[in-house]
Amino acid sequence: MSNLADVVDRLLEVPIAPSFTRIGHDIRRRLDHWGESTPASLDGRVMVVTGATSGLGAATATRLAVAGATVVLVGRDAARTGRAAADVAAHSGRSVVAPVIADLSELDAVRAAAAELRDRFGRLDVVVHNAGALLADRRSTSTGDEATVASQVLGPFLLTSLLLPVLSVGPRPGRVLTMSSGGMYSTGLHVTDLQMTVDTYRGTEQYARAKRAQVTLNELWARRVDRSAVVFHAVHPGWADTPGVAEALPTFRTILRPLLRTPDQGADTMVWLAADDGDPLATSGGFWLDRRCRTIHRLGSTRRSDTPARRRQLWDLVVARTGADVPPDPAPATAP
């Protein structure tokens, strides 16, 4: 990686807009000389992708299938997920195995999905936690949890805990990869008010709190699990033109549309983390944009909110809400 690439990369990071749009992606791709984002062959590797019915998840699943991975789609609607699996097969020229049906905001469904994945595949190489949405109105799950937190924090946390045994038996470390968002830069670490109430609910703030929790838990998992067994990474995809953005942020999309990344560009770093056996396996707990590890704080206020005590509270809260069986903490958590 050249000095010029380092300097330009840092300059791009200062203002958000060029960094998050296709401008940041295109410049970094040229400066860092990315080759094809998928290696010659992922034959024999089994990779689970959630939220693959559209947008970034569909792009990720297709790219991984093109490279030869056995891709397992997890989706909440059987018809939509079946169609997505057929699309991935058609675009990749590879057959795709039967999908697993689960609403990730429902913990019983997550437990059933984990059991099915463990039974069908004795070994998993990668789990991509990509499913997510920004919900304008507050919704509750059957356990009374707020739906954004349930689908993007509680469900994925439980799924990770249940899949750890099959992620750690391969010839190389397993990978747990989470699609977070630059939206989390705007908010601090919330625990007691992680789930907003009917009175306080604002979709963008609830989404940011869930995404902040994701990157924090990503770091906490990495502390607990030896990276020779499983590595953990979170991804910031930039701003990509997907059905999710069109539905949740129509004005933002209209204004920025010429600059938004394609789903393939937004999925690039996720695909690289899933497929490359170099940097992605050399570290754990990173937060990545355009194939480089990034800070999880841009503001002093969010950094101050991120205390070791609050991190412990977050972990304990998520364990309590999910009933997950988790490995012990080797040492008290510290803020970055």
Ligand SMILES: NC(=O)c1ccc[n+]([C@@H]2O[C@H](COP(=O)([O-])OP(=O)(O)OC[C@H]3O[C@@H](n4cnc5c(N)ncnc54)[C@H](OP(=O)(O)O)[C@@H]3O)[C@@H](O)[C@H]2O)c1
């Ligand atoms: N696009 C961006 O610029 C951007 C930026 C930052 C972060 N992200 C993140 O990237 C991820 C993908 O978003 P996208 O933009 O590609 O949006 P998208 O096209 O709307 O895709 C979202 C996917 O998540 C699935 N999903 C949502 N809730 C679910 C649940 N409870 N259980 C199972 N599946 C569920 C959807 O399935 P259904 O078909 O059933 O609805 C769909 O497959 C999300 O985590 C999002 O927060 C996107």
